[in-house]
Amino acid sequence: MDFKQRLIHWYSDNKRKLPWRSTKNPYFIWLSEIILQQTQVKQGLPYYEAFIKQYPTIFDLANASEQDVLKLWQGLGYYSRARNLHSTAKHIAFDLDGKFPNNYKDLLKLKGVGDYTASAIASIAFNQVAAVVDGNVYRVLSRFFGIDTPINSTAGIKEFKTLASSLIDKEQPATFNQAIMEFGATQCKPKNPYCIVCPFNDRCVALLKNLVNELPVKLKKTKVTTKYFNFLVFIDNDKNTFLEKRIGKGIWQNLYQFPLIESEKSLKVDEFQKLNTEDTILECTDFEYSLYNETDYVHKLSHQHLHTKFWIIEVDQLPNSSIPISEVKKYPVPILIGKFIDAFNFQTT
DNA sequence: AAGGCGGGGTC
DNA sequence: GACCCAGCCTT
Numbered sequence A: 001m002d003f004k005q006r007l008i009h010w011y012s013d014n015k016r017k018l019p020w021r022s023t024k025n026p027y028f029i030w031l032s033e034i035i036l037q038q039t040q041v042k043q044g045l046p047y048y049e050a051f052i053k054q055y056p057t058i059f060d061l062a063n064a065s066e067q068d069v070l071k072l073w074q075g076l077g078y079y080s081r082a083r084n085l086h087s088t089a090k091h092i093a094f095d096l097d098g099k100f101p102n103n104y105k106d107l108l109k110l111k112g113v114g115d116y117t118a119s120a121i122a123s124i125a126f127n128q129v130a131a132v133v134d135g136n137v138y139r140v141l142s143r144f145f146g147i148d149t150p151i152n153s154t155a156g157i158k159e160f161k162t163l164a165s166s167l168i169d170k171e172q173p174a175t176f177n178q179a180i181m182e183f184g185a186t187q188c189k190p191k192n193p194y195c196i197v198c199p200f201n202d203r204c205v206a207l208l209k210n211l212v213n214e215l216p217v218k219l220k221k222t223k224v225t226t227k228y229f230n231f232l233v234f235i236d237n238d239k240n241t242f243l244e245k246r247i248g249k250g251i252w253q254n255l256y257q258f259p260l261i262e263s264e265k266s267l268k269v270d271e272f273q274k275l276n277t278e279d280t281i282l283e284c285t286d287f288e289y290s291l292y293n294e295t296d297y298v299h300k301l302s303h304q305h306l307h308t309k310f311w312i313i314e315v316d317q318l319p320n321s322s323i324p325i326s327e328v329k330k331y332p333v334p335i336l337i338g339k340f341i342d343a344f345n346f347q348t349t
Numbered sequence B: 001a002a003g004g005c006g007g008g009g010t011c
Numbered sequence C: 001g002a003c004c005c006a007g008c009c010t011t
Helices: A003-014 A026-035 A041-054 A058-062 A066-073 A080-095 A115-126 A135-145 A154-167 A173-186 A269-279 A325-330 A335-343
Strands: A225-235 A260-263 A287-291 A297-300 A304-315
Touching (some): A026 A080, A026 A115, A041 A066, A115 A173, A135 A154, A135 A173, A269 A287
Parallel strands (some): A225 A304
Antiparallel strands (some): A287 A304
């Protein structure tokens, strides 16, 4: 049997039952693919279920507010996916009259849809012969063929795309694509792959040359920067607080947070007080504050380690731009803020 | 071509 | 700790 035959045979025996595998609805396929970008099935699954329940059609999603979409996306990360998802839903619903693009070329034009996702939707929903290359495919092919071209180099991206395109089963592209990804996810894993029972262990170059742990090759490592965040949790006598919307280009765009002061280092209580006195950040003159967490909570992102302090600031009355504490949970917030809200008992204040 | 963008899981 | 995950976008 050749590669594709043996792979598809393995898939028929070992595939997981996943909800997006029992539909050809391009809206559902698209939704699942966006959710699964850089996200493991286990983590994305509950979000997929929540989205199809809340937004059964692309028109439901298009008619929602971005804030509501972000709220449902809360905790999944890479929030540009949610913003692009909503934007593209509106585009398809209103500009394209609800007609989902049905080929690789047109799918690629959609915001948030790159080569991988366009290939996935084209093959799975429309049976087009378009090879997917995701992290799983890079790993499977680099090991099976013993290719050490860095997978994130321009040459590597091109080489693996060409290779996958030459291997894909033209009679069943949807099955082939899902099979090779499933194989990479559950069998040819990054660490401790199941080579002993692998259907390819008679001719996997990496296994035969003892290079399984060396492949695939990836360039560079991400440099992590450390930042110091001070969130100001205002509370007034009427149980109001402040939230601000994050704008600009950085992390958590369009999500909400307690007013933030970034500092060069972790602030002690007197340093925080000095900062406020000098900069008159707190316009209210009559207030009491306390530090919620004595030791920084360290929130780790891929590129940033956020050393975070929450300062509780009690005042008599906040301006009209404040919101009732009871409404805080309506706003999409970073998981860091969400965990604080859950842990901090507003009622006792 | 390089860097930014989340949060969770594994080893 | 380091690395990975059904990648994409901007510069």
